[in-house]
Structure formats: C-alpha cells, structure tokens
Amino acid sequence: MAFSDEQLERYSRHIILKEIGVRGQKKLLNAKVLIIGAGGLGAPAAMYLAAAGVGTIGIADADEVDLSNLQRQIIHATDDVGKPKVESAKETMNKMNPDVTVKTYHEFVSSENILDLIKDYDFIIDGTDNFPAKFLINDACVMAKKPFSHAGIIRFKGQLMTYVPGEGPCYRCVFKNPPPKDAVPTCKQAGVIGAMGGVIGSLQAMEAIKYITGVGELLTGSLLTFDAIKMNFHKVKLPKADCNCAVCGTHPTITKLIDYEQAECDGI
C-alpha cells in the first residue's frame, strides 16, 4: 500500500517520528480497534484514533445522545441530541478522516454478542460506565485472547490499565468480582468533571496506538491513576497475574461469560 500525497501530508507529524514512521502509520491504517461505549471515555478515544488513521474503528453503544452527555462526550454536538450515539460518533469520525472505516453496533454488549463483536478486532477499548460491562469485557478478552484497555472515571479521578494476554494481570486479578449494586457511587450519583474523560480516554487511545505500532511500554502490570484535585499521576505497580484468578488463572473457574445484574451508572 502506497501513501497518497494527501495521506503523506495528513500523517506527516506521525511519519516524522522515528518510533512511528511510514511503517507505523501503515500499521495504524491496517489496524482494527473496537470501542465499547461512545461516551465520556469513548468519545475522545474514538476521535484521536480516527485522527491517527486507525483504518477500522468499531463503536458499540445502545444509547441515544442526551443533553446531559454533552458536558463531556465531545464527539456529539447539540444537534445530535436524540440520535443514536454510534451514528453521531460515526458522522464525526467520517468528517475528521475519510481514511477510516467506521462500523457501528447499536446494541448493548452481553454474554450473547461480545465474543462475536470483538473477534475481528486487534485491540478493544472499554469505555463503558458500569461494572457488569467492565467484567464482561475483561472476561471475554481473556477468553478470546484479545488485548484491551480498561478505564474508569468519577468526580475528579480516573484510572486505566492495559491487559495483554500472557503479559500481566487482568482486571479480575485486581478486582475479583463486581461490587454489589449501589455499593460504589456512579457518575450520575457522584458527578464527573468533563475533561476527565478527555484525559483518560486520550490515554486509552495512546495505549491502542502504542500496542498497534509496538512503541514503548504499555500499562500492562500497572494501573495509572490520575487525581485532578492534587494534579497527581500515580503509576501503581500491580502484583503479577494471579495464578488463582477465576478467569485468567491456571485453573479458571469462570469458563462461561456472566451477565451480572446491576443498575447502570447511567450512560445518559
């Protein structure tokens, strides 16, 4: 595949980087990334990946754009209220970069569809807002041997970690089971500063780009936390993958995907 003059110009700031170059940019154009959740995290992640020229971007979300989303979900605009988020996200990405093929999945992820959704993708971004979905994405990615970026945001805090099969702990090694419903505050109950989605979602896009191009160190075996009040990033070294982990351990007890029942944090 040869670059057109327009592509050489569009991606010139990537191509000039010795770590990326023409080779890395080609890898990005050939890569497929699935973003689950077109919200606070998914919006900036999708936009940076589209701008970067990730050739195929899948986006899954069952919700429609609500006015209360617009404080942070920057891929959607005021005119988009009422429209499926995946459609609004697709329109924005198409406008940003015609090199990108956007695939939309206007549905909730569940144990029924997730393995089918992730199977064609190289990297998955968890931009969901609830623990059942976060555990489902982890378990499905462990079972299907897919790398993914986990993240969470609330109030003035955010965190993320990256799972790569065989290279470190999974989300369930750290957090064994979802907390009971309403035990841990949600964004709707507790609030979230809009720019936090931008910080953490952009870091998720960064992890995807680094994974695809093979540049640098990923957050495998680490959890990066960000406290905007103290303006402090803290990288927590995680214990090694837990060989007793229920899903990624040597003798997994979870061999079928689980649809945990729990109220959602409120995507809307």
Add this chain to the structure above:
Amino acid sequence: MKITVSGEVKEVKDELTIAELIELENVETPQYVSVSVNDEFAKSEDFKTQKLHEGDIVEFLYFMGGGQ
C-alpha cells in the same frame, strides 16, 4: 515506622494492621478496596490481622465504574 502509602511516605505506629491503615486513610467504601503490599495482593480476610512493617509499600486499588 515509615511506610509508603499510594506513593507517599508516612510515619505510622509500629505493627499497624491493614484494617487500621484503611481507617487512618479514610478510604471510601473500605469493604471494596483492593490492597497490595510490596506488590502482593493482601487478602481481604487478612486485613484485620496482617501487620505492616517498616519500609512496606502499600497501594489501594479502587473500583471506578464511570466512563460514559
């Protein structure tokens, strides 16, 4: 004794348990926090009995569910 908690060095009493540290640090939703001591997960059933030692590195790992 001195221990490192979430990256900050703190002076605490000798033989402090993990449960006491959780209380001292005002951890939100303490029943759902994961704790690592020197890069090993502590078991939640041991929080009340597991004592910390000089130089230990303690990290609290919190559930964070938001994203939309």
